[in-house]
Amino acid sequence: MAEQQEQAAPDAVLTRIGQVVILHHAGDREEARRRLLDLWTELGEDGDPLHRCTLAHYLADTQDDPSDELAWDLRALTEAESASGAVAVRALYPSLHLNLAADYVKLDRTEAALVHLRRARGAAGVLGDDRYGDGVRAEIRRLEVRLGEGV
Numbered sequence: 001m002a003e004q005q006e007q008a009a010p011d012a013v014l015t016r017i018g019q020v021v022i023l024h025h026a027g028d029r030e031e032a033r034r035r036l037l038d039l040w041t042e043l044g045e046d047g048d049p050l051h052r053c054t055l056a057h058y059l060a061d062t063q064d065d066p067s068d069e070l071a072w073d074l075r076a077l078t079e080a081e082s083a084s085g086a087v088a089v090r091a092l093y094p095s096l097h098l099n100l101a102a103d104y105v106k107l108d109r110t111e112a113a114l115v116h117l118r119r120a121r122g123a124a125g126v127l128g129d130d131r132y133g134d135g136v137r138a139e140i141r142r143l144e145v146r147l148g149e150g151v
Helices: 002-008 012-025 028-044 049-061 065-083 093-106 110-128 131-146
Strands: none
Touching: 002 049, 012 028, 012 049, 012 065, 028 049, 049 065, 049 093, 065 093, 110 131
């Protein structure tokens, strides 16, 4: 019973990340970046890989320099790979690879972009038929068309 309650309890770290993401979406990019970096420091190197993956994934979106954005997205992928047993992580792979593809496009590295776009497409089968899944699949299709990979 205690195990069921623990599983049903909201994840405080993910809730905190979500609150900062709302701040970022409201337009306060610098404050969001500062708070996410503070949380990154708080989690430390031994923090839960799912938390670190999610945090790095959103930290990438707050970067001004495409190289910094790529570095955070690569960190997110590394954390996801270290948490490979977590079911929640599998649903992140399409988005992680999609973001990496978009990063490489910004850096004019088309071949690397295509590699990650194909990985995003290959991982998309785990996505649900919901708003999140539909959105990621739509972004994959848009980038496919942009890169001449549309089917």
